Amino acid sequence: MTDVGDVTGFYGRRAALYDRIATAPGIERWRRAAARRTASAGDTVVEMGCGTGANLPYLRERVGSTGRVVGIDLTGPLLDRGRERAAGCANVSVVRGDATAPPVAEADAVLATFVCGLLEDPGGVVDRWCDLVGPGGRVVLLDASASDDPRGRLLNPFFRAFVAAGAPTGGLRDVLCAPFGGVSGALSRRVGAARATLTDRTAERRYGEFGLGFVGLTAGTVRDGAID
Template structure:
């Protein structure tokens, strides 16, 4: 992501952090987060990293699955979002959840059993390269999952697609004002992330919700193809 776009994104989400958390924890959204956490097939004692953890809305679901013996790491570039996430961790009293200010395109981690990207690849200038770096940090046999919202290809979802295009247009960071169709650009970035995941994983799972507007794609990093990072 170019520096000016990165700055626009962080400034945008810094301003919206508190209000964003209300949307991120809405009842219908919780079901999507459960779907993504399940796709990682986590076990007790695992280490799971979330790229672009935002206000920490996924943290309860990830920690529940790795247990008190596991470790959850949330990475985000936006200080306002991380402040909300820290409040969530402190209120819950979790001692095995760490929050790190960092860039999802250059993850400040060495190894993890699972990686989750939640509503983040659409913000990245080169999401395919970012997903490649996530996979490089997975232990062999680990899983990666991407949770995103994009336009549905189902006819019944046509009215929702229209509403979604309007939502994306008016809720996109300032750097996206140069894009003719933010919804199409979002679709392109999601497709690039999915392609990178498909190229390098096995045992892939592709699930949808909200008439296809919400997508969870996941895969396993092959045990016989160890990371090189």
Template sequence: MSDAAERSRTREFFAARAAGWDARFPDDGPRYAEAIAELGLGAGQFVLDAGCGTGRALPLLRAAVGPDGTVLGVDLTPEMIDRARAHRAHAALLVADCTRLPLPDAAVDLVFGAGLISHLPGPGTGLRELARVTRPGGRLALYHPVGRAALAARHGRRITADDLRAEPNLRPLLAACGWQLTGYTDTDDRYLAVAVRAEAREVRAEHGL
């Protein structure tokens, strides 16, 4: 499937579910709060919520960076952004493709991506774009309120060896896109992979350039 077709399918999938999305997962709030608290965001930082959906993380991210910080929620699906407008006091909102962000280089301190990586076309293109907009030493947090096994069971599936979110698959993919994986948790009640934006020279050294 082409990247354009994959984007269209993702948009259609979430557009049809936007109105009832929060009601489907009413108990996720405390898990989001716990994960974001552990990221240790500082006052005044710039956080990008990539694939923000209905904006469940936005109030938590705003509280973490304070009134002097910047929180930007980006999603490919207009219907999801419409639902997120209830949180507009907490963040700027933008309908945009995470593979082509209207942001300058090295602007972001943290990219928060809940359920994001499975929906990035490529997905290397998206991870490289997220690296572009993140400052060296900034971080990427790939999150889900349940782990891989629990999520697969929810959908009546089993985990397969080619699961992109598995640590042996994720680590080299991130490295090739300018990230260094520094933390990895995959339990029934959490998936959280944290990576640091590498300096350009570190990326070249990693690949023998």
């Protein structure tokens, strides 16, 4: 699930389909909420694993003409779409790079949407993102995981099958076994590890929940080393 070749091959072959899913009606609200928690006027914001750039217009709107937005991703065909989306905005750029070792020296804020579940060591990577923005900087995560919402819980078996079908290394067997855990269990563990590190490193946290509890937003301001 986390091998870089699996990830880039999987998303690269499905760039057009992924872009349609990423910009489907309703998802805009989640993206706007994430951008609002991430960026303020004049900020330099880095989006890790920006994919086709679905968040870029909202981040650009938030930072205004004096700020800067940089999207980083490993998958060429997704980045091509991201570049098209950024075209015409001098202060928005999209670069090929590894979000686990981002090629950026400094930033005011980091956003990662639907990325942490793909990372081998999400806690360690979120730690690095917190170091990148430093004390006072913001790190915001938006991720899907199994729902705890009473209505959403009923749909968890379908969610698991959906995740298995959409996993870079998923196969038919994974999809059939999915209602009992499998890939979705790993996803929830990774998302949980990312959120735990963010909680550990930040103060002034804000949370949001969307889509019957299947999508969660966690935002925080990096602390200065002192206990929250």
